Amino acid sequence: MRIATWNVNSMRARADRVSAWLERSDVDVVAVQETKCRDDQFPASVFTDLGYEVAHHGLGQWNGVALASRVGLEEVRTSFDGQPGYGEPEEAEARAVSAVCGGVRVWSLYVPNGREVDHPHYAYKLRWLEALRAEGAARLAEDPRAQIAFCGDFNVAPQDDDVWDMAAFEGKTHVTEAERQAFQELNKAGFADVVRPHAPGPGVYTFWDYQGLSFPKKKGMRIDFLLCSPALADRVTGARVDREERKGKGASDHAPVIAELD
DNA sequence: ATGTCATCTTTAAGATGA
Numbered sequence: 001m002r003i004a005t006w007n008v009n010s011m012r013a014r015a016d017r018v019s020a021w022l023e024r025s026d027v028d029v030v031a032v033q034e035t036k037c038r039d040d041q042f043p044a045s046v047f048t049d050l051g052y053e054v055a056h057h058g059l060g061q062w063n064g065v066a067l068a069s070r071v072g073l074e075e076v077r078t079s080f081d082g083q084p085g086y087g088e089p090e091e092a093e094a095r096a097v098s099a100v101c102g103g104v105r106v107w108s109l110y111v112p113n114g115r116e117v118d119h120p121h122y123a124y125k126l127r128w129l130e131a132l133r134a135e136g137a138a139r140l141a142e143d144p145r146a147q148i149a150f151c152g153d154f155n156v157a158p159q160d161d162d163v164w165d166m167a168a169f170e171g172k173t174h175v176t177e178a179e180r181q182a183f184q185e186l187n188k189a190g191f192a193d194v195v196r197p198h199a200p201g202p203g204v205y206t207f208w209d210y211q212g213l214s215f216p217k218k219k220g221m222r223i224d225f226l227l228c229s230p231a232l233a234d235r236v237t238g239a240r241v242d243r244e245e246r247k248g249k250g251a252s253d254h255a256p257v258i259a260e261l262d
Numbered sequence: 263a264t265g266t267c268a269t270c271t272t273t274a275a276g277a278t279g280a
Contacts, residue, residue: 012268061270
């Protein structure tokens with residue numbers, strides 16, 4: 001089974017590229033983030049025309065997540081237990097969708113960006129990551145051999161090698177101790193980054209800002225992950241970042257990340 | 263040296279978020 005995660009930065013603007021990528025990538029399951037549309041605007045045919053079932057959760061112009069599978073898509077959920085909301089009053093956002101695909105509970109997750117460390121969005125981000133850890137821990141407490149994949153844009157660079165220059169991130173989000181701690185707590189709960197062992201850094205990134213020619217200058221960040229429960233991580237035989245997809249006109253600012261399972 | 267993109271809206275160029 002081949003499983004991928006990709007922040008497409010607008011499904012409507014990226015429809016043709018997503019379709020072309022699916023055709024050449026031969027993935028069985030893909031978790032998509034930042035679809036940036038409501039359910040009624042979502043171009044489901046991009047997936048269904050190629051034989052995938054697809055679930056989308058979008059509430060407006062921001063966020064939006066989808067999950068496409070050609071190995072089954074059952075028991076769809078559009079949030080996890082205790083998933084925090086945002087704003088005043090607090091409202092749920094479209095940042096999670098999941099289903100059981102080929103016996104694996106796969107999540108497509110778009111972790112809040114955090115904006116600035118003194119912004120309420122940053123505290124929201126930390127709450128969100130902690131709630132995700134609790135969800136994962138609860139499922140593994142029920143069944144330690146559960147096959148669960150937390151796939152998505154985590155908006156955290158867990159190690160210094162995951163950004164092109166730590167000095168450029170002084171005082172910025174994505175690299176703070178609290179964010180890295182929250183990510184590490186997910187790891188400690190049993191959810192391992194299954195890509196890093198097959199694509200070690202430095203210099204392996206999944207995101208390059210559109211601004212300032214970041215991609216040609218190799219100024220990227222590794223912030224997109226496939227975090228797998230122990231029983232699922234055991235099945236991984238290979239993984240890679242498809243940085244080719246970041247090239248050319250009309251690319252998303254994120255590259256797809258792909259893992260191979262037996 | 264600088265350098266983006268997508269979406270929405272007062273439907274033009276600006277504001278916003280990333």
